[in-house]
Amino acid sequence: MTDLLSSPRLVGDGPAIAHRPDWTWLPDPADAPGPDRLARARRQAEQLLAEHGVTYGADRPDGHGQWRLDPLPVVVDETEWAGLDAALVQRAELLDAVLHDLYGPRRLLDDRLLPPTVVLAHPGFLRAVDGLRTPGGRELVLTATDLVRDASGGWCAVADRTQAPSGAGYAMEDRRVTAQVLAGVYRQAPIARLGPFFHALRHALRDVAPPTASDDPRVVLLSPGPGSETAFDQAYLASMLGLPLVEGRDLLVRDGRVHLEGIDGLEPVDVVLRRVDADWCDPLDLRAGSRLGVPGLVRAVRGGTVSIVNPLGASVLESPAFLTYLPRLARAVLDQDLALPSAETWWCGEARSLRHVLAHLDRLVIKPTVHGAHVTTVLGWTLSAAEREALTARIQAEPWLWVGQEAVGPTVDRRDPAGVGSDRPDAAGVGPADLGPRAAVLRAYAVAHAGTYTVMAGGLARVADSHVVSSSRGASAKDVWVLASQPATAPDTAVREDDVAAVGRAVGAGISPRTAENLYWMGRYAERAEGEARVLRAVADRWDDYHRSPGSAGGRALAVLLQALTPAALPDGGPHLADDDEHIGPRVPALRDLLLDRATPGSVARAVHRLAGAAASVRDQLSTDTFGPLARVERALRDERGRTRPRPEGALDLGTTPAQEQAAAVTAGLRPTLDRVLHGLLALSGVAAEGLTRDVGWHLLDAGRRIERAQNLVDTLAATLVVRRSADVEDLLLESVLLATESAITYRRRHQSAPTVPSVLDLLVHDRTNPRSLAFQLDRLLADLEAVPAPWRSAGQRDHLLHGVGELVAELDTVAVGAVVSEDGRRTRLEEALDSMLWRLRAASDEIERVHFVRPAASRVLDDLWGATNLREQDDTVRDEPVRDHAPQDADGGAR
Numbered sequence: 001m002t003d004l005l006s007s008p009r010l011v012g013d014g015p016a017i018a019h020r021p022d023w024t025w026l027p028d029p030a031d032a033p034g035p036d037r038l039a040r041a042r043r044q045a046e047q048l049l050a051e052h053g054v055t056y057g058a059d060r061p062d063g064h065g066q067w068r069l070d071p072l073p074v075v076v077d078e079t080e081w082a083g084l085d086a087a088l089v090q091r092a093e094l095l096d097a098v099l100h101d102l103y104g105p106r107r108l109l110d111d112r113l114l115p116p117t118v119v120l121a122h123p124g125f126l127r128a129v130d131g132l133r134t135p136g137g138r139e140l141v142l143t144a145t146d147l148v149r150d151a152s153g154g155w156c157a158v159a160d161r162t163q164a165p166s167g168a169g170y171a172m173e174d175r176r177v178t179a180q181v182l183a184g185v186y187r188q189a190p191i192a193r194l195g196p197f198f199h200a201l202r203h204a205l206r207d208v209a210p211p212t213a214s215d216d217p218r219v220v221l222l223s224p225g226p227g228s229e230t231a232f233d234q235a236y237l238a239s240m241l242g243l244p245l246v247e248g249r250d251l252l253v254r255d256g257r258v259h260l261e262g263i264d265g266l267e268p269v270d271v272v273l274r275r276v277d278a279d280w281c282d283p284l285d286l287r288a289g290s291r292l293g294v295p296g297l298v299r300a301v302r303g304g305t306v307s308i309v310n311p312l313g314a315s316v317l318e319s320p321a322f323l324t325y326l327p328r329l330a331r332a333v334l335d336q337d338l339a340l341p342s343a344e345t346w347w348c349g350e351a352r353s354l355r356h357v358l359a360h361l362d363r364l365v366i367k368p369t370v371h372g373a374h375v376t377t378v379l380g381w382t383l384s385a386a387e388r389e390a391l392t393a394r395i396q397a398e399p400w401l402w403v404g405q406e407a408v409g410p411t412v413d414r415r416d417p418a419g420v421g422s423d424r425p426d427a428a429g430v431g432p433a434d435l436g437p438r439a440a441v442l443r444a445y446a447v448a449h450a451g452t453y454t455v456m457a458g459g460l461a462r463v464a465d466s467h468v469v470s471s472s473r474g475a476s477a478k479d480v481w482v483l484a485s486q487p488a489t490a491p492d493t494a495v496r497e498d499d500v501a502a503v504g505r506a507v508g509a510g511i512s513p514r515t516a517e518n519l520y521w522m523g524r525y526a527e528r529a530e531g532e533a534r535v536l537r538a539v540a541d542r543w544d545d546y547h548r549s550p551g552s553a554g555g556r557a558l559a560v561l562l563q564a565l566t567p568a569a570l571p572d573g574g575p576h577l578a579d580d581d582e583h584i585g586p587r588v589p590a591l592r593d594l595l596l597d598r599a600t601p602g603s604v605a606r607a608v609h610r611l612a613g614a615a616a617s618v619r620d621q622l623s624t625d626t627f628g629p630l631a632r633v634e635r636a637l638r639d640e641r642g643r644t645r646p647r648p649e650g651a652l653d654l655g656t657t658p659a660q661e662q663a664a665a666v667t668a669g670l671r672p673t674l675d676r677v678l679h680g681l682l683a684l685s686g687v688a689a690e691g692l693t694r695d696v697g698w699h700l701l702d703a704g705r706r707i708e709r710a711q712n713l714v715d716t717l718a719a720t721l722v723v724r725r726s727a728d729v730e731d732l733l734l735e736s737v738l739l740a741t742e743s744a745i746t747y748r749r750r751h752q753s754a755p756t757v758p759s760v761l762d763l764l765v766h767d768r769t770n771p772r773s774l775a776f777q778l779d780r781l782l783a784d785l786e787a788v789p790a791p792w793r794s795a796g797q798r799d800h801l802l803h804g805v806g807e808l809v810a811e812l813d814t815v816a817v818g819a820v821v822s823e824d825g826r827r828t829r830l831e832e833a834l835d836s837m838l839w840r841l842r843a844a845s846d847e848i849e850r851v852h853f854v855r856p857a858a859s860r861v862l863d864d865l866w867g868a869t870n871l872r873e874q875d876d877t878v879r880d881e882p883v884r885d886h887a888p889q890d891a892d893g894g895a896r
Contacts, residue, residue: 023185025075025189025483026185028188031185033182033185038072041072041181042070042071044180044181045070046066048177048180049066049177050066050631050635052624052628053232053616053619053626053630054067054173054232055067055231055232056229056232057229067170067173067477068475068476069174069477069478069479070463070476070477071177071181073178073479073481074481075481075483076480076481076482077482077483078192078482078483078484078485081192081482081483083339084147085457086339087155088145088340088444088453088455089452089453089455090330090334090338090339091143091145091157091326091339091340092140092143092446093452093453094326094330094338095140095143095160095162095317096138096448097333097334098114098322098329098333099139099140099162099311099313099314099316099317100139102119102125103129103130103131103132103139103313108329108332113328114325115347115349115350117349117400118319118322118325118347118369118400121400122316122369123279123370124163124278124313124314124316124317124319124370125313125316126286126312128285129302129312129313130313132301132302132311132312134208134307134309135209135211135307136207136208136307136448137448137451139314140310140311140314140317141205141208141447141448142165142201142204142310142445142446142447143160143161143445143453144160144161144162144165144166144168144443144444144445144446145157145160145340145443145444146159146160146161146441146442146443147442147443147444148440148441148442151408154341156340156341156342156408157340157342157343158408158441160317160318160323161318161443162310162315162318163277163310163314164276164277164310165310165443166230166233166234167443168197168456169232169234169235170230170233170236170477171445171459171460171479172194172198172240174478174479175458175479178479189481190483190484190485191482191483191484192457192458192481192482192483192484193457194456194458197445197447197455197457198240198241200447200449200450200454201241201447202241204447205217205241205309206219207448207449208271209271209307210270210304210305211304212270212305213270217270217271218260218267218268218269218270219241219243219269219270219271220243220251220260220272220273221237221241221243221245221246221272221273221274222246222247222273222274222275222294223235223246223247223275223276224276224280225247225292225617228275232619234275235616235619235620236619238619238620239624241273243273244511244515244620245618245619245620246260246512247292247514248281248290248291248294249291249514250512250514250515251269251294251297252266252294252296253294253295253296253299254266256300256303256305257269257303257305257306258272258305258306261512261513262510262512263510263511263513263516263696263789263852264510264789265789267510270306271306272307272308274308274309276293278312278314278315280292281293281298282295282296282297283295286298286312298312319370320345320367321345321347321349321369321403323342323343323403323405324346324347326338326342343405343406344405344406344408345403345404345405345406346403346404346405348395348400348402348403349399353404354395356404357403357404360404361380361391361392361404362380362381362388363380364380364405364406364407365377365378365404365405365406365407366378366380366395366402366404366405367402367403367404369400369402369403370401378391439463439464440461440463440464441461441462442459442460442461442462443460443461443462444459457482457484458481458482460480461478461479461480462477462478463475463476463478510696511621511697513853514617514853515618515621515697516696516697517849517852518614519618519700519704520700520703520704520853521610521614522611522614522618522701523701523703523704523706523708524708525607525608525610525611525614526607526611526684526688526705527704527709528607528708528712529633530678530685531709531712531740532602533595533677533678533681534739534741534742535565535566535740536566536594536595537674537675537740538736538739539558539561539562539565539591540666540667540670540671540674541739542558542561542736543558543589543666543667544667545558546558553726553728553729553731553732554732556725556726556729557725557729557732560720560729561720561733564716564719564720565720566591568593568594568600568601568602568603569589569591569593570589571588571589571590591667591670592666595637595674596637596640596673604637604677605637608633611630612630612634618697621697622692623691626687626691629680629681629683629684629687630684632679632680632683633676633677633681636673636676636680637673637677639673640669643669688702694787696787696789699787699788700852703781703785703788703848706781706784707777707844707845707848709777710774710781711838713741713772713777714774714834714838714841715838716740717761717764717834718831718835718838720733720734721733721734721737721757721827721830722826722827722831723826724825724826730757731755734754734755734756735755737760737764738755738760738763741772742772743763743764743770746770747760750763757814757827757830758814759814761812761817761818761830762814765812766812766814774805775809782799782802782803785799785848790851790852794851795851797847801841801844802844805837805840805841808836809837812833817829817833
């Protein structure tokens with residue numbers, strides 16, 4: 001994506017503008033939050049954002065970066081905002097008219113009101129869509145403008161966003177969090193609501209539907225995928241508008257129409273709200289080799305069967321060169337003066353402007369007309385003499401690719417380029433003076449609605465400690481409060497009851513194979529994390545009890561548990577513990593790694609990380625309460641990972657050896673962390689059980705949990721019960737298995753005696769009332785799969801395998817298989833039965849993926865190699881994608 005929520009905050013000469021330095025507008029100014037209250041609000045906001053799963057950025061070493069929010073709002077009074085609102089409407093209408101002309105008669109180029117090179121040489125001008133029109137009367141449906149204050153205190157535009165404006169979802173989330181952490185102030189403030197903007201956006205998407213659409217047009221939001229930096233913003237917006245969040249591979253063009261490829265068939269799509277850059281949207285007509293787009297999408301647009309918002313080719317308006325010509329375009333097109341001025345800009349493609357830029361290079365902001373990997377904004381006053389010479393040479397070589405822009409805003413001492421002196425730029429140009437020495441940008445949004453444009457009554461403000469305000473560089477967001485003359489009487493919501501069916505999916509609409517697969521694996525990862533956490537808790541308890549006495553029955557049972565249930569935690573040929581020369585104890589396991597290390601196969605951290613990734617990919621399908629428990633689980637792991645535990649807390653120095661200290665430290669801090677993890681995972685399970693509609697997606701999520709639990713249970717039984725051991729060791733093993741499978745209390749209620757192999761097998765295999773038993777999992781799994789559409793022939797083998805497991809369960813004589821023992825001490829009949837169950841379950845899992853999640857094979861465009869110097873040069877074009885082509889993988893025992 002090119003719109004990465006970053007904008008240069010331009011600074012120049014002039015006094016700092018103090019705006020809203022106090023809370024006198026409150027009914028009772030004594031209620032204004034003080035420093036302590038604001039500090040507490042910041043901590044609460046950070047926690048809420050984490051629990052809501054609000055992220056920015058991708059591919060970080062520890063997952064997604066958390067969105068930062070300063071709860072102290074930016075406040076604008078109603079009169080001032082009314083003028084800005086009108087100016088933004090005028091600007092949107094002007095840009096819309098310009099876009100209409102550029103892909104139509106091009107009179108602005110013929111009349112030399114715009115230099116042709118500004119348009120035709122820009123990669124955002126797409127010839128493949130020339131002459132195509134968007135239904136509804138507006139070409140530009142959604143716009144955003146980045147604003148700062150100039151030296152006189154007025155608003156000034158520094159950039160226009162027309163490609164696929166991001167951040168509206170963040171703005172709504174910021175409002176909800178700020179309203180919660182500053183509830184006392186928020187309830188008193190007559191603040192204009194954000195909901196009407198999203199209501200207008202819903203209607204705008206409906207208004208642009210093509211003539212081929214029904215009265216209930218199908219709208220989807222096209223995303224680059226979970227690897228996008230603004231993936232949360234996209235998913236949040238899709239959830240608010242009730243739109244399916246799709247990727248390019250979820251759509252296909254057939255018979256000239258775009259369809260959503262659901263697991264139960266094709267569903268026609270009428271409108272695509274895109275967040276994929278235009279040139280990546282169609283590998284046939286636009287960028288060859290793109291795996292983010294939909295082959296044939298341009299053909300469907302050309303055929304009038306689908307509308308794209310914003311239209312393909314709209315990004316040409318994002319060129320900063322347009323800022324040079326907007327004033328005269330406004331007079332020519334609208335017969336009006338431009339109400340919202342832009343930062344003074346010189347396009348270097350004109351000789352006079354080029355001379356001016358080169359002569360004042362040390363005081364201008366130099367911006368490329370097209371951003372790329374090696375081209376970015378340069379602050380001229382921060383360059384050395386040699387760097388200015390190099391930049392001058394680049395500009396002279398390709399002058400049409402550069403603009404010079406006058407710095408605007410509060411003063412900065414250009415003799416202090418690091419900005420450490422008293423004249424550092426501050427954020428008073430956007431918000432209250434007490435924001436301190438930080439630069440700021442306010443992004444305002446407008447959407448085409450009712451013959452004009454509706455402006456969001458607020459926006460997304462961001463502040464940073466440098467001249468460039470970029471969320472990827474640590475900028476903090478702020479809510480924007482527009483004071484209204486009358487307090488709002490309705491809650492701030494994006495959806496109205498009379499508008500629920502206006503846009504989006506009909507009830508019962510299908511889901512794509514990608515979404516189905518992520519939901520299925522979300523269930524599997526949740527169960528995998530929970531099951532491993534229970535195993536670790538049982539093993540840790542046994543370790544604390546028996547690792548000092550390896551020769552006892554408990555010590556021998558511990559050795560079996562370590563080898564059977566946590567083999568990944570055992571070092572190869574690692575040290576042994578010995579209480580005396582006669583008994584050699586178990587190897588010291590790395591149980592902490594099995595809990596905390598994401599790189600360890602089968603670890604809790606690994607499963608939780610992949611659970612979070614799967615959940616993020618289907619956020620639009622989930623309850624908003626899903627991410628709170630998940631965030632708490634991740635925080636518990638992160639907190640414990642950050643601690644160092646050289647010896648157990650509170651331990652006395654009793655003259656123990658290093659080996660004994662190492663053994664004692666194995667479980668230090670493990671139990672409380674496991675408890676926190678399990679509490680979060682159980683809460684997540686409760687949200688899924690009680691907070692999600694029983695649709696196809698829910699059944700797939702539950703099916704993933706059931707198949708994972710069934711496989712884990714059979715694996716556990718095979719690892720612990722097949723070999724017969726002495727009665728005292730076997731008693732402890734059976735009790736540990738019951739603890740690990742959350743069935744110990746149930747067993748004790750039913751049996752007064754010590755556990756036996758037949759009675760444990762009866763409870764864990766046969767008992768259909770036990771939600772942890774194999775029979776229970778099979779019943780639920782078959783019911784779930786019956787609710788998921790699939791061709792009968794394809795599903796036949798899947799169900800045949802599961803019924804085969806059910807028959808083995810029914811035939812299993814728990815008394816007989818527990819009694820029949822071979823000469824080498826193995827319960828052979830039990831081993832054969834469990835092995836047969838396990839391979840059938842694994843084969844059934846493979847069949848579920850083959851039947852329900854099949855997707856087209858990866859395609860590759862056969863480019864013309866004549867113009868390439870070698871194959872490596874040709875391959876480099878594939879790696880230029882702005883977002884990594886994401887395909888979940890799992891190396892744990894052949895699983896995903």
